[in-house]
Amino acid sequence: LLEGAWRALVEPDWPRLRALLEADVAFHSRRLAEVGLGGLLGELNPRLAWADDGRTLTIDRPGAYERTLGGQGLVLMPSVFCWPDVVSGFEPPWQPTVVYPVRGIGGLWTGSAERTPQSLARLLGRGRADVLCALEEPASTSALAHALGLAPSSVSAHLSVLRDAGLLVSRRYGHQVLYARTPLGVALASTEA
Structure with missing residues (x-):
């Protein structure tokens, strides 16, 4: 049961x-x-x-x-x-x-589109902007893929670009790699529409 x-x-x-x-x-x-x-x-x-x-x-x-x-x-x-x-x-x-x-x-079931400012989507592209904004807390590639309804390979590609641009950092915790926004990433994700 x-x-x-x-x-x-x-x-x-x-x-x-x-x-x-x-x-x-x-x-x-x-x-x-x-x-x-x-x-x-x-x-x-x-x-x-x-x-x-x-x-x-x-x-x-x-x-x-x-x-x-x-x-x-x-x-x-x-x-x-x-x-x-x-x-x-x-x-x-x-x-x-x-x-x-x-x-x-409280934000567990909030959709990513509600969190992503249009100006950021125009700057980074919708997929990368959604990934950046979804990282309110550190998360793994698979968790982000599930939350955003994207393929893990797409999320992985977005994470690599965002990390290389200095908007994210990655840290290994046990068997997983968790991604978190840098101060610059936080500032960009916090922009208004």
């Missing part, structure tokens, strides 16, 4: 969902390095707070529950299914986990 539910409900949109989740992990990994765990938790969700003692995580929700992790660690997991709430699980024997709403969930 679970496999049938996955195939019917999640699998058709999985490339797009996975791209959003991977972009969230990449973004929050950078933020963790920049602001530390205490700073990051408040950014993940306003219900999360790291106490001044540097040892206590508080989740603002009804009821009272306390758990000492004892060095077990805490998994921070983005989700496309829990907005706007934070979900937590601390019951042994499972790994303590805080599930928070993924960044960008």
Whole structure:
């Protein structure tokens, strides 16, 4: 039953969902390095707070529950299914986990044509402009191809040209290469019609 539910409900949109989740992990990994765990938790969700003692995580929700992790660690997991709430699980024997709403969930189903200014499409061509504007968060070639309804080979060609022009950078994360806009790419994608 679970496999049938996955195939019917999640699998058709999985490339797009996975791209959003991977972009969230990449973004929050950078933020963790920049602001530390205490700073990051408040950014993940306003219900999360790291106490001044540097040892206590508080989740603002009804009821009272306390758990000492004892060095077990805490998994921070983005989700496309829990907005706007934070979900937590601390019951042994499972790994303590805080599930928070993924960044960008509001724009998950927004079409690229709505994001691409006409002036940019005239400058770069519709395909390249759509690829540049679709990169609001870092994404892989396959995720962009799925989101834009283009062939992966076409998206790959556009990404190469945009990267060579200094509008994108690419970074390897595990088995995938994720593309992100440079400051110049952000400025161009932000132009008005």
